[in-house]
Amino acid sequence: MSETPFRLAVIIASTRQGRFAPTVADWFVRTAGQRADLDIDVVDLAEHPLAHVGEEPTAEQAERHAALSPRLSAADAFVVITPEYNHSFPAALKNAIDLHGAEWRAKPVGFVSYGGLGGGLRAVEQLRLVFAELHAVTVRDTVSFHNVWGLFGEDGEPVDPTVQNGAAKGMLDQLTWWAHALRDARTVRPYGV
Template sequence: MSETPFRVAVLVGSSRQGRFAPTVTDWFLRTAGRRDDLELDLIDLAEHPLPHLGHEPTAEQTEVISGLSPRLAAADAFVVITPEYNHSFPAVLKNAIDWHKPEWQAKPVGFVSYGGLGGGLRAVEQLRLVFAELHAVTVRDSVSFHSAWAVFGDDGEPVDATIPNGAAKGMLDQLTWWARALRTARTEHPYGV
């Protein structure tokens, strides 16, 4: 009997004009899409404008929240694709995280980051603290693109795919291990805070 694939919500955490996120995201979706143990659900935050936390949502924003929340709740795991802005992660990503709480609990989170010399790793380190507070489990290995604009060719593929493909495999192997363990745990013992 084969196992049900793990549903992975892939959050694109940048909404800036002219963003590089689509290049990184498309590569990740192609790479992860080769696995038969994953079902990917792309959630591009540029296409899901949420109100600032603490502000009363408009009718349109309420519709966005009600469409997004069940998708996050249905996920067995998450992959966050994030750039690094000023040694941190984008506000749009923090806002989306803060609008939800039980959706993240007792689920694993992996990261794909990109940026200049730091490759987005400082953003990832800060996100690990945020997700720990929300009772999520972040996997140790991540994928990072240092000087990302120079790493990808015109075809949208990394010039040398050996390292990022290996990093993606390692991160996704860890993510699926945790997804399996935590799905079993949540089924047998519902998580409560």
């Protein structure tokens, strides 16, 4: 059993101008950063605009893809921070997922979602299907912010952090269990598709 901290890639899915994602992401990274068993790498898709699947990438897009792929590959686990747009998740996230394959395999994925009444949970349920197709393991517990715009103060902290902090701890406990089990398994035997 390895005691090396798990490399956690936190993927910020929203790329829209005026997005609320940085507020949620900053809170989550601060929360997860309190754990000694995680080495966090924040991947903001707004900073990595990629060519669309099937498009010939520009030189700049190819360079961004070449920089992003090893970061995803090095991750032992992922947390996707996603809003819900029209009962689904952002197109930039789907594109980034589809442009990679082996990077997701045999690794756990957790979710932090936000939105209106649904709190982003419909986006999460769709993402579970996508990640299952890519041979990733999604953890059961999620963190969701319902009617997110009223849940954070001007300082970027949750007004009442009790529920989300507890949910984050539960999700991260599950994620690190799976990260441990799957990293050990990948070390012993490469995952085959």
